[in-house]
Amino acid sequence: DAGITQSPRHKVTETGTPVTLRCHQTENHRYMYWYRQDPGHGLRLIHYSYGVKDTDKGEVSDGYSVSRSKTEDFLLTLESATSSQTSVYFCAISDTGFPYFGPGTRLTVT
Amino acid sequence: EDKVVQSPLSLVVHEGDTVTLNCSYEVTNFRSLLWYKQEKKAPTFLFMLTSSGIEKKSGRLSSILDKKELFSILNITATQTGDSAVYLCAAIPLLSTSGTYKYIFGTGTRLKVLA
Numbered sequence: 001d002a003g004i005t006q007s008p009r010h011k012v013t014e015t016g017t018p019v020t021l022r023c024h025q026t027e028n029h030r031y032m033y034w035y036r037q038d039p040g041h042g043l044r045l046i047h048y049s050y051g052v053k054d055t056d057k058g059e060v061s062d063g064y065s066v067s068r069s070k071t072e073d074f075l076l077t078l079e080s081a082t083s084s085q086t087s088v089y090f091c092a093i094s095d096t097g098f099p100y101f102g103p104g105t106r107l108t109v110t
Numbered sequence: 111e112d113k114v115v116q117s118p119l120s121l122v123v124h125e126g127d128t129v130t131l132n133c134s135y136e137v138t139n140f141r142s143l144l145w146y147k148q149e150k151k152a153p154t155f156l157f158m159l160t161s162s163g164i165e166k167k168s169g170r171l172s173s174i175l176d177k178k179e180l181f182s183i184l185n186i187t188a189t190q191t192g193d194s195a196v197y198l199c200a201a202i203p204l205l206s207t208s209g210t211y212k213y214i215f216g217t218g219t220r221l222k223v224l225a
Binding site for chain 2: 035101
Protein backbone atom coordinates (compact mmCIF):
# COMPACT_ATOMS: atom_id res chain seq x y z
CA ASP A 1 0.00 0.00 0.00
CA ALA A 2 1.06 3.57 -0.64
CA GLY A 3 2.43 5.37 2.39
CA ILE A 4 -0.40 7.71 3.19
CA THR A 5 -1.88 8.39 6.59
CA GLN A 6 -4.59 10.68 7.89
CA SER A 7 -5.13 12.10 11.33
CA PRO A 8 -7.28 12.08 13.27
CA ARG A 9 -9.23 9.05 12.08
CA HIS A 10 -12.34 10.06 13.95
CA LYS A 11 -13.41 13.41 15.34
CA VAL A 12 -16.52 14.85 16.91
CA THR A 13 -16.68 18.61 17.17
CA GLU A 14 -19.20 21.32 17.84
CA THR A 15 -20.66 23.76 15.33
CA GLY A 16 -18.54 26.88 15.03
CA THR A 17 -15.22 25.36 16.11
CA PRO A 18 -12.18 25.22 13.85
CA VAL A 19 -10.97 21.80 12.76
CA THR A 20 -7.77 20.74 10.98
CA LEU A 21 -7.30 17.40 9.29
CA ARG A 22 -3.85 16.20 8.34
CA CYS A 23 -2.71 14.08 5.44
CA HIS A 24 0.84 12.74 5.44
CA GLN A 25 2.58 10.84 2.64
CA THR A 26 5.93 9.12 2.38
CA GLU A 27 5.79 8.53 -1.40
CA ASN A 28 7.07 11.94 -2.49
CA HIS A 29 4.11 12.28 -4.88
CA ARG A 30 3.55 15.69 -6.38
CA TYR A 31 -0.25 15.80 -6.33
CA MET A 32 -2.40 15.66 -3.22
CA TYR A 33 -6.16 15.89 -2.92
CA TRP A 34 -8.88 16.25 -0.33
CA TYR A 35 -12.24 14.62 -1.05
CA ARG A 36 -15.39 14.29 0.96
CA GLN A 37 -17.71 11.34 0.57
CA ASP A 38 -21.40 11.52 1.37
CA PRO A 39 -24.24 9.11 0.58
CA GLY A 40 -25.65 9.77 -2.88
CA HIS A 41 -22.81 12.09 -3.86
CA GLY A 42 -19.80 9.86 -4.24
CA LEU A 43 -16.37 11.43 -3.89
CA ARG A 44 -16.32 15.19 -4.33
CA LEU A 45 -13.12 17.18 -4.65
CA ILE A 46 -12.62 19.91 -2.03
CA HIS A 47 -9.11 21.19 -2.77
CA TYR A 48 -6.01 19.89 -4.41
CA SER A 49 -2.31 20.66 -4.51
CA TYR A 50 0.14 20.37 -7.38
CA GLY A 51 3.25 21.27 -5.40
CA VAL A 52 4.49 22.94 -2.23
CA LYS A 53 2.46 26.09 -1.67
CA ASP A 54 0.53 25.41 -4.92
CA THR A 55 -3.13 24.70 -4.25
CA ASP A 56 -6.44 25.23 -5.98
CA LYS A 57 -10.14 24.80 -5.36
CA GLY A 58 -12.25 21.82 -6.23
CA GLU A 59 -16.00 21.60 -6.73
CA VAL A 60 -17.03 21.92 -3.04
CA SER A 61 -14.42 24.27 -1.56
CA ASP A 62 -16.68 26.72 0.29
CA GLY A 63 -15.96 26.66 4.03
CA TYR A 64 -12.61 24.87 3.59
CA SER A 65 -9.03 26.02 3.26
CA VAL A 66 -5.82 24.07 2.71
CA SER A 67 -2.10 24.47 3.11
CA ARG A 68 0.89 22.57 1.87
CA SER A 69 4.19 23.79 3.31
CA LYS A 70 6.04 20.50 2.73
CA THR A 71 5.77 17.88 0.01
CA GLU A 72 4.61 15.26 2.50
CA ASP A 73 1.88 17.17 4.34
CA PHE A 74 -1.45 18.54 3.15
CA LEU A 75 -3.71 20.14 5.73
CA LEU A 76 -7.45 20.71 5.41
CA THR A 77 -8.99 23.32 7.71
CA LEU A 78 -12.63 23.95 8.44
CA GLU A 79 -12.53 27.50 9.78
CA SER A 80 -15.91 27.28 11.51
CA ALA A 81 -17.41 23.81 11.30
CA THR A 82 -21.06 23.39 10.32
CA SER A 83 -23.33 20.35 10.48
CA SER A 84 -23.29 20.15 6.67
CA GLN A 85 -19.58 19.35 6.90
CA THR A 86 -20.27 16.09 8.71
CA SER A 87 -18.74 13.60 6.31
CA VAL A 88 -15.96 11.15 5.65
CA TYR A 89 -12.86 12.92 4.36
CA PHE A 90 -10.35 11.14 2.17
CA CYS A 91 -6.92 12.35 1.24
CA ALA A 92 -5.40 11.01 -1.97
CA ILE A 93 -2.01 11.22 -3.62
CA SER A 94 -0.91 10.67 -7.19
CA ASP A 95 2.05 11.16 -9.42
CA THR A 96 1.42 10.34 -13.06
CA GLY A 97 -1.43 7.86 -12.88
CA PHE A 98 -4.19 6.88 -10.54
CA PRO A 99 -4.73 8.20 -7.00
CA TYR A 100 -4.03 6.22 -3.84
CA PHE A 101 -6.39 6.99 -0.98
CA GLY A 102 -5.70 7.39 2.68
CA PRO A 103 -7.77 5.55 5.28
CA GLY A 104 -10.20 8.43 5.75
CA THR A 105 -11.31 10.65 8.62
CA ARG A 106 -14.86 10.46 9.90
CA LEU A 107 -15.87 13.93 11.07
CA THR A 108 -19.08 14.59 12.95
CA VAL A 109 -20.17 18.16 13.62
CA THR A 110 -22.84 18.41 16.32
CA GLU B 111 -19.84 20.33 -17.05
CA ASP B 112 -17.82 17.14 -16.85
CA LYS B 113 -19.69 14.22 -15.32
CA VAL B 114 -19.55 10.48 -14.74
CA VAL B 115 -22.71 8.43 -14.30
CA GLN B 116 -22.81 4.90 -12.95
CA SER B 117 -25.61 2.36 -13.16
CA PRO B 118 -27.28 0.63 -11.56
CA LEU B 119 -27.11 2.47 -8.24
CA SER B 120 -27.37 -0.81 -6.38
CA LEU B 121 -27.55 -4.47 -7.18
CA VAL B 122 -28.25 -7.64 -5.19
CA VAL B 123 -27.17 -11.00 -6.61
CA HIS B 124 -26.48 -14.51 -5.39
CA GLU B 125 -23.09 -16.15 -5.20
CA GLY B 126 -22.04 -17.54 -8.56
CA ASP B 127 -23.93 -14.94 -10.59
CA THR B 128 -22.22 -12.73 -13.17
CA VAL B 129 -22.70 -8.97 -12.89
CA THR B 130 -22.05 -6.07 -15.22
CA LEU B 131 -21.57 -2.57 -13.86
CA ASN B 132 -21.83 0.43 -16.14
CA CYS B 133 -20.00 3.75 -16.22
CA SER B 134 -20.71 6.47 -18.78
CA TYR B 135 -18.85 9.74 -18.99
CA GLU B 136 -18.99 13.18 -20.53
CA VAL B 137 -15.56 14.66 -20.01
CA THR B 138 -13.73 17.32 -21.97
CA ASN B 139 -10.40 16.04 -23.30
CA PHE B 140 -10.85 12.55 -21.86
CA ARG B 141 -7.65 10.65 -21.13
CA SER B 142 -8.35 7.54 -19.06
CA LEU B 143 -10.90 5.81 -16.88
CA LEU B 144 -10.39 4.23 -13.48
CA TRP B 145 -12.27 1.57 -11.52
CA TYR B 146 -12.07 1.24 -7.74
CA LYS B 147 -13.54 -1.12 -5.16
CA GLN B 148 -14.60 0.36 -1.84
CA GLU B 149 -15.48 -1.78 1.12
CA LYS B 150 -15.92 -0.13 4.51
CA LYS B 151 -12.72 1.83 4.11
CA ALA B 152 -10.73 3.67 1.43
CA PRO B 153 -11.23 2.93 -2.27
CA THR B 154 -8.70 0.48 -3.68
CA PHE B 155 -7.55 0.56 -7.28
CA LEU B 156 -8.76 -2.08 -9.75
CA PHE B 157 -8.14 -0.95 -13.32
CA MET B 158 -6.96 1.93 -15.42
CA LEU B 159 -8.23 1.98 -19.02
CA THR B 160 -6.81 4.24 -21.66
CA SER B 161 -7.26 2.45 -24.96
CA SER B 162 -10.61 1.63 -26.44
CA GLY B 163 -11.56 -2.01 -26.95
CA ILE B 164 -8.74 -3.55 -24.92
CA GLU B 165 -9.98 -5.68 -22.04
CA LYS B 166 -8.17 -5.62 -18.75
CA LYS B 167 -8.50 -8.66 -16.50
CA SER B 168 -7.67 -9.53 -12.93
CA GLY B 169 -8.97 -12.90 -11.81
CA ARG B 170 -12.76 -12.87 -12.03
CA LEU B 171 -12.88 -9.14 -12.75
CA SER B 172 -12.56 -7.61 -16.18
CA SER B 173 -13.19 -4.21 -17.69
CA ILE B 174 -13.33 -2.61 -21.10
CA LEU B 175 -13.56 0.92 -22.41
CA ASP B 176 -15.49 2.20 -25.43
CA LYS B 177 -14.23 5.69 -26.27
CA LYS B 178 -16.61 6.08 -29.19
CA GLU B 179 -19.73 5.49 -27.11
CA LEU B 180 -18.17 7.04 -23.97
CA PHE B 181 -18.66 4.22 -21.53
CA SER B 182 -16.93 1.45 -19.65
CA ILE B 183 -18.16 -1.77 -18.08
CA LEU B 184 -16.86 -3.79 -15.18
CA ASN B 185 -17.70 -7.49 -15.22
CA ILE B 186 -17.47 -9.80 -12.25
CA THR B 187 -17.96 -13.50 -12.93
CA ALA B 188 -18.74 -16.22 -10.37
CA THR B 189 -19.43 -13.61 -7.71
CA GLN B 190 -18.51 -14.26 -4.08
CA THR B 191 -19.69 -12.63 -0.87
CA GLY B 192 -16.29 -10.92 -0.70
CA ASP B 193 -17.19 -8.99 -3.84
CA SER B 194 -19.80 -7.06 -1.86
CA ALA B 195 -18.68 -3.43 -2.03
CA VAL B 196 -19.26 -0.11 -3.70
CA TYR B 197 -17.61 0.06 -7.12
CA LEU B 198 -16.51 3.51 -8.24
CA CYS B 199 -15.42 4.71 -11.61
CA ALA B 200 -13.57 7.92 -12.33
CA ALA B 201 -12.62 9.76 -15.50
CA ILE B 202 -9.32 11.54 -15.99
CA PRO B 203 -9.25 14.55 -18.30
CA LEU B 204 -6.05 15.55 -20.04
CA LEU B 205 -3.76 17.62 -17.90
CA SER B 206 -4.94 21.04 -16.89
CA THR B 207 -2.64 24.05 -17.23
CA SER B 208 -1.41 23.44 -13.66
CA GLY B 209 -0.46 19.89 -14.64
CA THR B 210 -2.97 18.45 -12.21
CA TYR B 211 -4.91 15.26 -12.77
CA LYS B 212 -8.44 16.13 -11.67
CA TYR B 213 -10.30 12.88 -11.26
CA ILE B 214 -14.06 13.00 -11.75
CA PHE B 215 -15.85 10.30 -9.78
CA GLY B 216 -19.24 8.75 -10.27
CA THR B 217 -21.49 8.08 -7.29
CA GLY B 218 -20.80 4.35 -7.37
CA THR B 219 -22.71 1.08 -7.67
CA ARG B 220 -23.40 -0.75 -4.42
CA LEU B 221 -23.14 -4.51 -5.01
CA LYS B 222 -24.37 -7.02 -2.45
CA VAL B 223 -23.66 -10.69 -3.02
CA LEU B 224 -25.82 -13.11 -1.02
CA ALA B 225 -24.52 -16.52 0.04
